[in-house]
Amino acid sequence: INTGTMIPLFLSATVLLILCMTSSANGGNILVWYAEASHWINLKPVLETLIDRGHQVTVLIPSVSMFMKTNEPSRFRYEPFNASFSLEAMETFMDKVFQFSMYEMDQMSYLQIYIKFMDMMKTNMKFSLGYLDGVLKSDTTMKKLKEGNYDLLLADPIYPGSDLTAEILGIPLIFSLRFSIANNWERLCGQLPAPPSFVPAAMSKLTDKMNFSERVWNFVFYILQDIVLDNVFWKELDKYYSEVKGESTLLQYTADIWLMRTYWDFDFPRPFLPNFKFVGGIHCRLAKPLPEVGAFVQSSGNDGIVVFTLGSMIKNITTERANMIASALSQIPQKVLWRYRGEKPKTLGANTRIFDWIPQNDLLGHPKTRAFITHGGTNGIYEAIYHGVPMVGIPMFVDQPDNMVHMKSKGAAVIVDFNSMKTEDLRDAVNTVINEKSYKENAMRLSSMHRDRPMSARDEAVFWIEFTMRNKGAKHLRVQAHELTWYQYHSLDVLGFVITVVLLLILLSIKTCKYCFRMCCNRKRKTKAE
């Protein structure tokens, strides 16, 4: 049985299936919640496919955005709304986040990190609510949305407010997300089971194989993150929603379908529910030819090339770090394509070329590509998985350290630390993933896992979006656990009752035995006495 011949045929069959589906999909009217950065990058291919299939896609777009631009040519309809803060305020905050995550955190105590983190989460929440003002508290926007007669709202829940908007519009809601802090929303709102004994909490840097102390840490981490989220997210949002609705509201924050942007090639196998669909790698596609950088890539000869980017968020790093990195890269035999917008480092080798932007997916799919140096964003990792390229991770923040731990534990990556790494660390790491065969083999294994499923990630996402429109929701996939309290869910009330009954029965039988025994003794005594 040959996987090689299987996959292309399967793909073409899938295309046929899609063509058939296209002809049958009567255009739906889809509203898309605003999103930023990788979240927006990840939504786009699904929206493009939905438009190809005859649906109308309208995207809510804020007046202040670092990534969403209405002036770019696009097939989406845009519904603009006002954010109650300036782009400068947003950018200053993001710079602070980067500074903290990349440089300051390493020099801080746990307590300091915690205080700073809470502070940043609170500011972030203020921005989120600033966006919401322009939607939920704007009569103009809400009137337009109501008149839009949408069939569905598609949203990344990291940008809050979509659930209340869907409720007010009376339409089904689909979440698309990578993860929430400690899987808090998935667990507490989506009822996704997450036993801390083998499901590592988000941002814990743990794998599914944990020893006792790691399991203790994971357990505590879940609780700590729940407390953080309760304080900086739930309380604020409950208050805001209550204000909008004019009545006290406790958030549900749940959706008809949860499109999770991972799969078992990337994530550790875990329990899930019928309305959770794992569609990691939505944006992956076959590589296209590379006219712009073709000559440079070809000049690499047998040594091949290394692709290096720190993602769409990081534009600049300190001169010292840039020089160190450039120096390390100059010591490897491969040609390096580095996406970097800062000043050209002095130590830049002849083998390294800096680009403002690189066609990342097409480069990773090029047969000459030997390794990918990455900050560990989900989108980039998925492109590397898709094309079977081993990785060197320089993770920065949020899910990136976790993501790289996943790739390392699956044997497809080496991790180096951005702040503490020296020239030789980075150089050795790149040489290791290129020269030790196991890294390439494991990357190819992940690639095979990624492709060997009944439907591509994008087709599956599109199927469930259309499914939810067809059925006006997805009620029959919703577990009854939503109607239970936490102690009912864990059967604690039942357990308490059963234990009480058992104890009472034991007590009763002891009392009865004692009584019988006493009666017997009395009779014997009486008999003796007679």
Next chain:
Amino acid sequence: INTGTMIPLFLSATVLLILCMTSSANGGNILVWYAEASHWINLKPVLETLIDRGHQVTVLIPSVSMFMKTNEPSRFRYEPFNASFSLEAMETFMDKVFQFSMYEMDQMSYLQIYIKFMDMMKTNMKFSLGYLDGVLKSDTTMKKLKEGNYDLLLADPIYPGSDLTAEILGIPLIFSLRFSIANNWERLCGQLPAPPSFVPAAMSKLTDKMNFSERVWNFVFYILQDIVLDNVFWKELDKYYSEVKGESTLLQYTADIWLMRTYWDFDFPRPFLPNFKFVGGIHCRLAKPLPEVGAFVQSSGNDGIVVFTLGSMIKNITTERANMIASALSQIPQKVLWRYRGEKPKTLGANTRIFDWIPQNDLLGHPKTRAFITHGGTNGIYEAIYHGVPMVGIPMFVDQPDNMVHMKSKGAAVIVDFNSMKTEDLRDAVNTVINEKSYKENAMRLSSMHRDRPMSARDEAVFWIEFTMRNKGAKHLRVQAHELTWYQYHSLDVLGFVITVVLLLILLSIKTCKYCFRMCCNRKRKTKAE
């Protein structure tokens, strides 16, 4: 968005997909474990599809079987083995089981039922081990199997021994099953999460909506069934396996992929795992024309027909019950097709015709069919779901009462009791599901749910069977929970540790406070004394 036009197009696309898949599947060599009755009926269509796709299918077939016959024309290769008991012994036992389930159980106390049930389970286990003697303890059979160079073993785990056989042959294993008692194997061997608060235990007759006392009963039921299974199944099988392997063995009883024969049209939504695939309705297919019974069906006019069968296991019922049923059926305006092998009842109406065998799926798919009277077997129910036919359930044993509770709770069926029902009960039940519109509507809703999924059940089953052969197992879908003990899984050790630490900290701070307080007091006293 129109579901009506969507479904046929989707089906044709699926056929295209299958054709594409066919050309790419290099023939695998599949071994199939023996099975009986509905278990065998359900496996057949998958095996047929596998043969269509170029695989070789070899079925282990015992010398003693009520359903598997080597002399029927078939495209399967057969591998016969000897069972160490006679067909008569088997048939006598099955008759006893039917007698108990259909007539005797109603007159027994819970304790009597329990004792009788345990006794029957033990006898059943003896038969199972009697079959196993012909495989695992037969050098001839094991030699042939080893020489067969199989790529995969496909088995219904209700017939034990397949796991050890797969282990000895060193090949991957796929389970296909409806359920095990209290989901014992799925939970304890497959690590499938089953919170008793909303996942009803098998054979509990409960739904996913339970009040407090039902949750208590469900909780206790899980424990009781685990105890039963531990005594009649695990201990016996552990002993047998240890004997075969020549070393003490604790059963794993798990597989690479679990093909569960339900879906959310039939079952209640519940948590599951990446290697559990829900493929209920594998055998469903479009109805074919009905030359044999066509005239009788057509003669029903606008009233239409009712299809009635008690399944492949029940061949006979008492004259009294048969007369009662015939009398009830004679009072409805529909024509009735009754599959029955007993003596012709005296009260049989002109509208009812008895058949030795009926083309059940084709009849249920006929546009004149108004209702299905069924014993509640999974296969029959799935055919009714597929064709959107409301049901009257007369459940007998094992999963049948549960199955009918599912259909009733979804509003597509009425249940009557075989022993206590009177003529008017059955008549009214049939009239209700035919005349009250909601039953037909709900049946059609289930039919739509059943068909509206990315892939048909059979295609999905075939995909995962081929997937497992391609990948020589399905390791990356296996949760790490398999490596944990039950108290580790539930984090009880972690919880104990955390509580101890917290208590110690509290104790320490109290002691410290007390000490400080005493020191202060002492100093004050001293100060005063001075």
